[in-house]
Amino acid sequence: MSKYWSNSIKSVETYVPGEQPKGGNFIKLNTNENPYPPSPAVAEAIRCAADERLRRYPDPSCDSFREALAGYYKLDKNQIFAGNGSDEILAFAWKAFFEPGKPIMFADVTYSFYPVYCKINSIDFETVPLNDDFTMPVEPFFGSRGGVVIANPNAPTGSCMELEDIERIIKNNPENVVLIDEAYIDFGGKSALELIERHENLLVVQTLSKARSLAGLRVGFAMGDKDLITGLEKARDSFNSYTLDTLALIGAAAAFEDEEYFLGTRNSIIRTRGEFTDELRKLGFDVVESKANFVFASKKDIPALKIFKKLRENGILVRHFDKPRISNYLRITIGTPEQMKETLQVLKKLTQNHIDE
Amino acid sequence: MSKYWSNSIKSVETYVPGEQPKGGNFIKLNTNENPYPPSPAVAEAIRCAADERLRRYPDPSCDSFREALAGYYKLDKNQIFAGNGSDEILAFAWKAFFEPGKPIMFADVTYSFYPVYCKINSIDFETVPLNDDFTMPVEPFFGSRGGVVIANPNAPTGSCMELEDIERIIKNNPENVVLIDEAYIDFGGKSALELIERHENLLVVQTLSKARSLAGLRVGFAMGDKDLITGLEKARDSFNSYTLDTLALIGAAAAFEDEEYFLGTRNSIIRTRGEFTDELRKLGFDVVESKANFVFASKKDIPALKIFKKLRENGILVRHFDKPRISNYLRITIGTPEQMKETLQVLKKLTQNHIDE
Known part of the structure; x- marks a missing residue:
């Protein structure tokens, strides 16, 4: 806080974008970026x-x-x-x-x-x-x-x-x-x-x-x-x-001049989203029906923050919002099929261990 | 005006940047751009x-x-x-x-x-x-x-x-x-x-x-x-x-990693500004002492708008502000020595013709 700030700047709570890590070799599923390069x-x-x-x-x-x-x-x-x-x-x-x-x-x-x-x-x-x-x-x-x-x-x-x-x-x-x-x-x-x-x-x-x-x-x-x-x-x-x-x-x-490329990558993401949603549901997750390049998912019996941390330990970044109604959900960006497979492997292990605990 | 606009948008007079002509082969001395390419x-x-x-x-x-x-x-x-x-x-x-x-x-x-x-x-x-x-x-x-x-x-x-x-x-x-x-x-x-x-x-x-x-x-x-x-x-x-x-x-x-290039082009502009200022003054212009990449100049006996138009006819764009105290001034960006020479030629002809009129 500074005496030189205006009242509106003193009182505003700014938007916080998803983490953009500088080092590390993360699978980045936290800011809804496209896993494919631009055309x-x-x-x-x-x-x-x-x-x-x-x-x-x-x-x-x-x-x-x-x-x-x-x-x-x-x-x-x-x-x-x-x-x-x-x-x-x-x-x-x-x-x-x-x-x-x-x-x-x-x-x-x-x-x-x-x-x-x-x-x-x-x-x-x-x-x-x-x-x-x-x-x-x-x-x-x-x-x-x-x-x-x-x-x-x-x-x-x-x-x-x-x-x-x-x-x-x-x-x-x-x-x-x-x-x-x-x-x-x-x-x-x-x-x-x-x-x-x-x-x-x-x-x-x-x-x-x-x-x-x-x-x-x-x-x-x-x-x-x-x-x-x-x-x-x-x-x-x-x-x-x-x-x-x-x-x-x-x-x-x-x-906007490369329609074929656009449709190809877009359709890949839609396909991967469908497959990932099916697999998450098999693991017992509630998954909101998504028309975006991410899914919003929750596992009733495991705190979202625990899943978030476990994924991060395994080099996978997703987004968690500590807010009313959605604090037990994670938003997971759809990446490549390989990235989602890795994510599922961590989640499988986690849900299995959770049952064993 | 639209009924959907907020009161502040209805009442604001927006800033108008200098013209960016799409066609034509203008000598563009109207927006204080640098005449030299970036490093x-x-x-x-x-x-x-x-x-x-x-x-x-x-x-x-x-x-x-x-x-x-x-x-x-x-x-x-x-x-x-x-x-x-x-x-x-x-x-x-x-x-x-x-x-x-x-x-x-x-x-x-x-x-x-x-x-x-x-x-x-x-x-x-x-x-x-x-x-x-x-x-x-x-x-x-x-x-x-x-x-x-x-x-x-x-x-x-x-x-x-x-x-x-x-x-x-x-x-x-x-x-x-x-x-x-x-x-x-x-x-x-x-x-x-x-x-x-x-x-x-x-x-x-x-x-x-x-x-x-x-x-x-x-x-x-x-x-x-x-x-x-x-x-x-x-x-x-x-x-x-x-x-x-x-x-x-x-x-x-x-x-910021190419200091030599920066100093070279910057110094060229300073040198050209000095030469152009001297020549303008020889033609009878009042020129404000400038530390910028433009000069602000006025000729008491010729309306700035007339000079502006004459320069434009000759493919040279400069900036005129229709505002109190400065409406008889022109702001002229410093270009290359060649561009300023061309500008001076038009101004010379104009001042000569003005005397002849």
Whole structure:
């Protein structure tokens, strides 16, 4: 604490990202990174662009990347905003669309950055309890006073909503923005993108950090009515004119030109997720049905923290959240089949020893 | 205007960066970019890093880059913060150190992003008039109620303060942060860096966009007491955990390992600035004494906007600010000797024709 800090900085509890260990040879299943490298086309495009051009500022409007996305998603460029990861876009959205005194709504168990954005922007919020099976309820989100934020698939549960339920929520909040955070949508969920033409209050946020294997490049994007996009641009232009560097813009555009690679790696993860879920259940774990690149699992008779520690001792990092309702769960990122096999071996031994104890 | 925008977004007047033309073959002297490419070591480091690593999140603490800076500036790593350009660091500083109801002070003619940061964060401000010769006064900054921000060298004037005057301002604001924005310090000014050990309320902000030729990479850094650095980290971690991508971190560190290249290009710009200033004065221009990579110049008898347009017709972009006190000035970035020669030829013809008219 310093006397030079503002009151808001003194009181905020910041978001804590998953551990990025510097040494060691960990199997890293704790931050939902993709186990496969990005498309070779991305690295190639970046290598070609790392030259004299870096002396110039990037294009502040990110046009070439937005045009690539517009072509890919069949949208107009002015329905797309590009940002430094989806987190930055969320930060801009809180600033642009939510108002102190008008509480927004999100689930009680969801991405833990949402309450941080609320606190730092003095935005009140109400949490909506997930159903007992961790699926997202629908009606409780109707008629919010300030806006709605839903991660779909939800994190850290992996549970995914039907599009018709999302549309009901949008229709029942005509005066407020409904933000659908689709960081994990490419792993089997159905995007709300197709609803943006019909609903000017819908903002869909996606990222290249997960299904596109580009967490290291920091690129996300939002799609919605052009007036919402202009709102995000105004928030950005009151903060930092250029948040995407030249190499990130070029690499990100290249990622959308290699569909075959994208589908191949994405489908591998979906397949591995299915196999890993089956094996976990055989070991007696409760596993939430996941449409993301992770599973959320619990073993009633073994404390999650004990499993967490045992995995760590064996060089395997997963994520544990010490929070109400989910403190006995672990979020385990889907890696390669080999990595999941190693993980299962540790878990098998642990559950066996536990029975023997 | 959209009914979904927050009140602060509805009312903010955003910062407008200099034009980044997409076509044409302009001599671009409008955004203070460096005319020389970055060190070849930077491009090489980036090309080597554009690989499988991109699937992983960057190091959120930016340790390797901060360690490179710590070695270069003889500081401790925890006295350094790394951000997405100095603009992002300024945005975090406004959030971390300034408070609604406690007005901050900055010059009436200075970087035009400062009032935008104030507006979006509901921070009041008082402007201190520059002296008639555009130098920065000292005593008027004593005893601010909320903090002081000084660009040194100042933009768009290029004028630079003595370090002892800066220290007097710091000493006379013991309860508030004094932020020295040193985006242009490497072109001949003396950095306030040496004062940070003595003054825990001093924050020095620098960038790689100007003297390091890396505007396209979006990297800036701040130096100060470790408690101020922690304040910036808290602002960042309430916004976006990773704002510097893997390639930017690696390229930025490499830029500080090639001192010879840095000094060579920097000295060329200083030399060209001197020659260009002399020639402008021969043509009858008033030129503010500059320690930056630009000059601020005016010709009493020719409207700046007319000169601006004539230069543009000839493929030369410079910057004009339609603002009180400076509307008859142009800010001209220092390019290569050849580019400045071309610029002078157009200006010579223009001043000659003006006399003939």
